[in-house]
Amino acid sequence: MNHTAAFSSLPDAQRLAGIRRGIEKEGLRALSNGGLALTPHPAALGSALTHPHITTDFSESQLELITGARLGVEECVQELQRVHQFVHRTLDAQCDGELMWASSMPCGLPIDETIPLGRYGSSHVGRSKSVYRMGLGHRYGRRMQTISGIHYNWSLPGVSSEEYFALIRNFRRHAFVLLYLYGASPVLSPCFVEGRSHQLQPMGTEGRAFYLPYATSLRMGRLGYQSDAQSSISVSYNGLEGYANSLYDALTRPYPAYQLVGVRNPGGDYNQLGTSLLQIENEFYGTIRPKRTVKSGERPLHALRERGVEYVEVRLMDIDPYEDVGIHASTMRMLDVFLLHCLLSDSPPDSPQEIADLKHNQHLTAERGREPGLHLVRAGREVEMTAWADEVLQACRPIAQALDQVHGTQDYTEALKLALARVQDSSLTPSARVLVDMAQHYGNNFNAFGLARSQWARDQLLHRPWSAADEAQFAAWAAESVQAQQAIEAASVGSFEDWRQNYMAPQQLG
Numbered sequence: 001m002n003h004t005a006a007f008s009s010l011p012d013a014q015r016l017a018g019i020r021r022g023i024e025k026e027g028l029r030a031l032s033n034g035g036l037a038l039t040p041h042p043a044a045l046g047s048a049l050t051h052p053h054i055t056t057d058f059s060e061s062q063l064e065l066i067t068g069a070r071l072g073v074e075e076c077v078q079e080l081q082r083v084h085q086f087v088h089r090t091l092d093a094q095c096d097g098e099l100m101w102a103s104s105m106p107c108g109l110p111i112d113e114t115i116p117l118g119r120y121g122s123s124h125v126g127r128s129k130s131v132y133r134m135g136l137g138h139r140y141g142r143r144m145q146t147i148s149g150i151h152y153n154w155s156l157p158g159v160s161s162e163e164y165f166a167l168i169r170n171f172r173r174h175a176f177v178l179l180y181l182y183g184a185s186p187v188l189s190p191c192f193v194e195g196r197s198h199q200l201q202p203m204g205t206e207g208r209a210f211y212l213p214y215a216t217s218l219r220m221g222r223l224g225y226q227s228d229a230q231s232s233i234s235v236s237y238n239g240l241e242g243y244a245n246s247l248y249d250a251l252t253r254p255y256p257a258y259q260l261v262g263v264r265n266p267g268g269d270y271n272q273l274g275t276s277l278l279q280i281e282n283e284f285y286g287t288i289r290p291k292r293t294v295k296s297g298e299r300p301l302h303a304l305r306e307r308g309v310e311y312v313e314v315r316l317m318d319i320d321p322y323e324d325v326g327i328h329a330s331t332m333r334m335l336d337v338f339l340l341h342c343l344l345s346d347s348p349p350d351s352p353q354e355i356a357d358l359k360h361n362q363h364l365t366a367e368r369g370r371e372p373g374l375h376l377v378r379a380g381r382e383v384e385m386t387a388w389a390d391e392v393l394q395a396c397r398p399i400a401q402a403l404d405q406v407h408g409t410q411d412y413t414e415a416l417k418l419a420l421a422r423v424q425d426s427s428l429t430p431s432a433r434v435l436v437d438m439a440q441h442y443g444n445n446f447n448a449f450g451l452a453r454s455q456w457a458r459d460q461l462l463h464r465p466w467s468a469a470d471e472a473q474f475a476a477w478a479a480e481s482v483q484a485q486q487a488i489e490a491a492s493v494g495s496f497e498d499w500r501q502n503y504m505a506p507q508q509l510g
Contacts (some may be wrong), residue, residue, distance in 0.1 A: 010344065010399065011156065016406045018157040019336060020069040020311070023080055025326050026057045026148035027065070027319065028101040029091065030454060034447040035108040036146070037061050037098045038116055044090045046478030047485040049120040049129070053083045053477065058133055058145035060116040063087060063100060069153065069311070073332045073411075080325045081464065086474040088461045102326070102453040104219045104318040105188040105446075106146040115142040123489040124499035125297075128273060131500075135272025135279050138261050139229070143192060147219050149318060150327050153291070154339050155311035161240045161290070164309040166347035167339065168237045168288050172358050174342065175287045175316060176365040176376060177389045181419050182331060183216030183369060184318040184430035187438065188223075189446045198223060199367075203435075204444030214371035216431040217318050220287070221366035229255060229277060230285060231359075238349045240290075244305050244510075247284065250277045251301065252506045274504050287316040287362070299503075302510035312339070320430055321453040324460040333403070333415040340399045341392070353380075370426040389423045 010016070029037040041048050041060055048056040057064045065083045070076040084100070091098040101107045109115060117133040120126035136145055159167075187209050193200060200210035200223075211218075218224060235246045255277040264270055273279040281300040290309040294300055314335065319326040357377040365385065368374055375382040393416060400412040422428045427436075434449070442449040492499075502508070 010402050011158070011340075013402075013406045015157050016403060018071070020071060020153075020155050021073070021076055021332060021336065022069040022153040023065075023067045023076060023327065023332075024151040024153070025065045025080065025319070026150070027063050027326070028059070028107055028146060028148060029061045029063060029095075030099045030101040030107040030451070032097045032099065032451075033108075034451040036106070036110060036115065037095070038110070038114070039095065039098070040116075040119070042090055042095055044094055044478060045087065046481035047121070048118065049123075049126050049481075049488070050484035051477060051481040054087065056118040057148070058118060058136060059142070060118050062118070062146060062148065069155070073329050073336070076332065077325070077327075077329050080327075081461065082470060084325050085461050085464055085466055086470070088458050089466065092458070092462060099451075099454040099458055101148070101450060102319060102321045102457045103450045104148050104185040104217075105450075106143070106148070106192060107450055108189060108447055109143055109146060109191045112137075112142045115146060117142075121485050121489055123485070123492040124494075124496050125488065125492075126485070127496050128500065128503065131270040132273050132279055132283075134270060135258075135261075135274075136283070138271055139258065144224070147224055149219060149315065152314040152317060152332070152335050153311050154314065154335070156340070156343065159309075159343065161308040163343060164290055164312060165237050165239055165243065167343040168290060168312060169350050170342035170345050170347045171288045171312075171314070171339070172237065172350070173354075174338070174392050175358075176361050176369070176385065177392050178314075178316060178335075178338065179217050179220055179362065179365045180369045180385070180389060180426075180429065181334070181422050182317055182320070182430060183220070183366065184320050184434060185217050185219040186215035186431040186435055187211035187446055188218055189450075193223065196223075203438065203446075206444065208448075209438065209444050209446035211435065212367050213435075214368045214374075215366065216369035216429065217316070217366045219318055219366075220316050221363055224366070229257065233277065233284070234352065234355070235284070235286070236350060236355075240304065240308065243290065244301060247278075247281065247301055248506075248509050250284065251281065251509060253277050273500060285315075287314070289313045289315065297503075299508045299510070302508060305510040314339070318430070321434065321450070321457075322430065324457040326457075330411070330415040330418060333412050334419050336403065337396045337400050337412055337416060340403075341396045344399070345395070370429065370432060386423050390420065393420050393423065 031037050041056055045054045053066050055064045056062055067076050067079040117130055120129045203209040203211045233250045236242045254275055259275045261271050278284055291313050292303040292307055292310045294303045361376040374385045376385050396416055400416040403412040404410055426432055438444055438449045
């Protein structure tokens with residue numbers, strides 16, 4: 001079956017100009033020796049609960065920087081740069097030279113239990129975020145949660161929920177292309193796999209890094225965001241109703257191993273928010289998610305069911321250690337082209353067999369994507385990965401040209417040209433560059449490589465222009481976020497347990 005043929009006609013120029021994209025970029029705070037910073041979220045950055053652009057992800061040590069939904073790629077990159085600049089300036093001045101780690105795979109980690117969970121204050125919603133993270137630690141281990149990435153949020157005006165699900169099905173079919181082109185985590189620190197069984201090889205004789213020679217993204221492979229429990233969730237993307245029903249089942253079905261952990265420990269402290277297969281919607285790991293902005297106190301699944309899909313969240317992008325903010329404008333343009341291709345191509349329904357094949361393809365590409373002659377499974381048959389990737393990208397040409405016409409540039413065509421060159425020559429991919437760089441310049445030492453890239457990114461950003469107006473704006477956001485958190489805490493009434501039971505009740509899922 002040819003999934004890349006049969007475009008419906010391209011959207012008109014006005015709709016193409018209306019594409020919005022936004023970025024959420026995670027990154028660990030690291031010490032100048034390459035170890036994890038165990039300090040609290042810096043107060044000068046504001047409240048992680050309510051700040052519009054600077055929050056934390058799993059760990060108190062894991063920053064998440066957020067842009068708005070922007071009409072222009074450059075506008076989005078510039079906003080991401082400004083947020084990074086403020087963070088780096090704050091870390092440099094007030095946090096003993098802490099850095100933002102410039103790799104998806106983590107820096108030097110302490111023992112699991114000492115990786116600090118995100119803290120969000122004393123309100124019910126703030127406490128629930130910490131309890132949720134405690135649950136993730138019990139379920140998957142804290143080390144896994146320190147893996148960082150970039151999420152790309154994307155929308156096109158006038159797209160229905162049904163069309164977004166068609167896009168998602170095609171995205172999942174062709175996600176291997178992005179893993180190959182932009183995967184940048186072929187290697188990791190020995191501390192990450194300590195005490196775990198794995199198939200990685202030591203890089204060099206010193207044992208200061210583990211890798212797979214043809215890997216593209218260990219983050220998206222079996223050592224990354226994977227779990228046996230979640231592999232039992234059979235989610236179909238054939239439409240909103242089926243997707244919502246399968247998610248509802250995972251959110252309400254008790255899971256024996258998690259029932260053993262319990263909601264609270266004998267001392268009364270919380271272990272997790274609930275004992276179902278998923279505590280909340282965000283726990284479901286996928287390469288792409290349908291999303292809808294939620295109202296205060298609303299569950300994401302309820303929002304989706306009530307108001308449909310508003311945008312998609314692409315979740316498989318690694319941090320690029322050769323970009324100071326972790327992603328290049330050219331990569332974002334290629335994502336725009338790729339997502340439009342997924343939207344406009346014929347998208348047959350998925351099946352349990354195809355879903356299993358796609359998981360197989362994802363793991364193969366993550367762990368062996370640059371291996372010469374690698375084959376993936378397509379419609380039950382084996383095909384050469386590079387030939388399939390080339391076919392997908394060739395079909396993107398008219399889309400890149402249409403976007404260039406709308407924006408009066410050649411930038412989209414150039415982004416596609418770079419992608420095609422990487423398919424022809426795997427040495428041009430970030431994953432290949434990382435391994436060569438480590439061998440030639442860092443004695444096969446992952447921590448030394450990560451530290452050098454992190455220092456380079458910091459220096460680049462600290463040398464960019466920064467105005468008094470920029471400083472004032474971020475100071476105002478920080479102050480406002482602290483006030484907003486205090487207001488939420490003042491408004492929290494009743495017991496946390498009552499709030500938790502109400503929030504977790506199945507009827508809240510709509």
